[in-house]
Amino acid sequence: MDTLLLNGGRPLRGSVPISGAKNASLPILIATLVAPGEHLLGNVPRLVDTSSMLSLVGRIGCPSIIGANTRIDTSRVAFCEAPYDIVRTMRASVLALGPLLARCGEAHVSLPGGCAIGMRPIDQHLKGLEAIGCRFELEGGYVHGRVDKLRGAEFRFDVVTVTGTENVLMAAVLAEGTTVLDNAAAEPEVEDLAAFLNGCGAHIEGAGTSRIVIHGVSSLKPSPKVHNILPDRIEAGTYLVAGVISQGNVRCENVRPADLEPVIRVLREAGAAVECGDTWVSAGADGRVHAVDIETAPHPGFPTDMQAQLMALMCVAKGTSRIRETIFENRFMHAAELLRLGAQIHIEGNTATVTGQPQLSGATVMATDLRASASLVLAGLAAQGKTEVLRLYHLDRGYERLVEKLSAVGAVVERGQEGRPAPRREVA
Numbered sequence: 515m516d517t518l519l520l521n522g523g524r525p526l527r528g529s530v531p532i533s534g535a536k537n538a539s540l541p542i543l544i545a546t547l548v549a550p551g552e553h554l555l556g557n558v559p560r561l562v563d564t565s566s567m568l569s570l571v572g573r574i575g576c577p578s579i580i581g582a583n584t585r586i587d588t589s590r591v592a593f594c595e596a597p598y599d600i601v602r603t604m605r606a607s608v609l610a611l612g613p614l615l616a617r618c619g620e621a622h623v624s625l626p627g628g629c630a631i632g633m634r635p636i637d638q639h640l641k642g643l644e645a646i647g648c649r650f651e652l653e654g655g656y657v658h659g660r661v662d663k664l665r666g667a668e669f670r671f672d673v674v675t676v677t678g679t680e681n682v683l684m685a686a687v688l689a690e691g692t693t694v695l696d697n698a699a700a701e702p703e704v705e706d707l708a709a710f711l712n713g714c715g716a717h718i719e720g721a722g723t724s725r726i727v728i729h730g731v732s733s734l735k736p737s738p739k740v741h742n743i744l745p746d747r748i749e750a751g752t753y754l755v756a757g758v759i760s761q762g763n764v765r766c767e768n769v770r771p772a773d774l775e776p777v778i779r780v781l782r783e784a785g786a787a788v789e790c791g792d793t794w795v796s797a798g799a800d801g802r803v804h805a806v807d808i809e810t811a812p813h814p815g816f817p818t819d820m821q822a823q824l825m826a827l828m829c830v831a832k833g834t835s836r837i838r839e840t841i842f843e844n845r846f847m848h849a850a851e852l853l854r855l856g857a858q859i860h861i862e863g864n865t866a867t868v869t870g871q872p873q874l875s876g877a878t879v880m881a882t883d884l885r886a887s888a889s890l891v892l893a894g895l896a897a898q899g900k901t902e903v904l905r906l907y908h909l910d911r912g913y914e915r916l917v918e919k920l921s922a923v924g925a926v927v928e929r930g931q932e933g934r935p936a937p938r939r940e941v942a
């Protein structure tokens with residue numbers, strides 16, 4: 515199994531090109547189903563998750579070609595199913611529900627099951643789709659959905675759910691009449707999905723806010739223009755923290771600074787030097803930053819997908835930080851591994867109290883989920899000596915060309931194999 519070998523303790527300096535957003539690509543790749551024909555998508559990141567989604571779209575009967583752009587032909591749909599073998603590797607496959615119901619009037623999607631960070635129920639997805647005329651049965655670990663006619667309705671989510679909002683949005687675009695979604699997710703990725711669908715002839719207003727209005731249309735067709743996926747604000751946030759935790763300075767290129775506002779605010783509060791241009795953001799520090807308290811929240815609050823990365827930074831900050839995770843019930847798995855690097859963290863319910871240390875020291879640590887593994891890489895970059903991060907497949911789900919991008923800003927990092935001693939490399 516692949517591992518990542520890091521030799522930490524040196525400042526990172528330079529520019530990192532940011533890829534397209536994983537969490538915008540996944541819904542948009544499957545949303546192509548609601549507009550039969552050939553779609554052209556730009557800036558789709560080459561990740562394990564995006565290739566899983568393309569395999570799912572392929573299993574449904576829609577071939578794709580990955581080149582400078584990603585080309586998907588959804589003229590024909592052969593199966594209305596998201597099978598367990600794909601869903602269990604990528605829970606975002608549940609996003610097939612809305613598009614298949616809108617396209618075929620039926621959908622058979624394996625229940626995603628939980629994951630390391632929580633139960634991850636989909637009750638809100640089903641309630642929202644039922645509100646616009648869908649009916650569901652749970653049988654054999656699958657959700658079996660049917661709809662005769664999608665009809666617009668008013669629906670308020672009980673909890674803010676990103677993929678729940680996206681699932682209902684992707685069906686409501688073809689409903690008869692108007693659908694109003696209240697307490698909807700306002701993440702930039704939802705906004706990008708709506709922009710893609712509007713490019714195909716949908717009529718969606720208010721995406722990017724908590725109230726989305728969808729005026730249903732009778733049919734959609736592929737946009738004549740390439741839709742470029744928006745930049746990944748979580749990848750960018752991760753590299754900004756790398757610049758700060760290593761006491762260097764990293765500049766992220768091809769980003770939308772406004773999407774990073776919640777992260778920029780916290781980094782500045784901690785004393786990091788953060789600068790923004792039109793399409794770039796840089797962050798650095800020439801010493802230890804000071805501890806800040808954070809609480810995760812739906813956008814425009816502090817993103818839960820950046821909580822683990824900030825915890826790594828707080829492990830070497832001056833003072834004590836309180837980190838409250840309000841979105842997922844079990845998103846502190848990285849804490850136990852950070853302790854192995856010398857961090858001081860106390861967990862009480864959904865609050866982690868982090869007492870910053872002057873220094874961490876390298877060790878072997880194990881990744882448990884995507885953002886936890888990013889947190890361990892960041893801590894390893896700051897730690898003195900060698901760190902090996904096991905179960906690298908978690909990172910490969912969400913970080914394109916990680917070794918190349920980190921090496922370009924001066925990190926001593928390479929992929930290894932578990933159980934095989936790291937090649938002896940005298941570091942210059």
Ligand code: EPZ
Nearest residue numbers: 537606634635636637638639673674675676677841842884
């Ligand atoms: C999306 O997951 C992201 N994934 C996650 O990113 C992200 O952490 C999360 O939103 C929150 O921002 C994708 O977009 C593919 P939720 P999602 O539904 O939609 C509860 C990453 O690292 N809930 O917004 O699955 C749920 O249990 C991943 O890139 C219900 O109760 O998350 C959670 O507590 C990890 N019922 C809260 O809502 C439902 O029907 C938010 O979950 C749905 C969700």
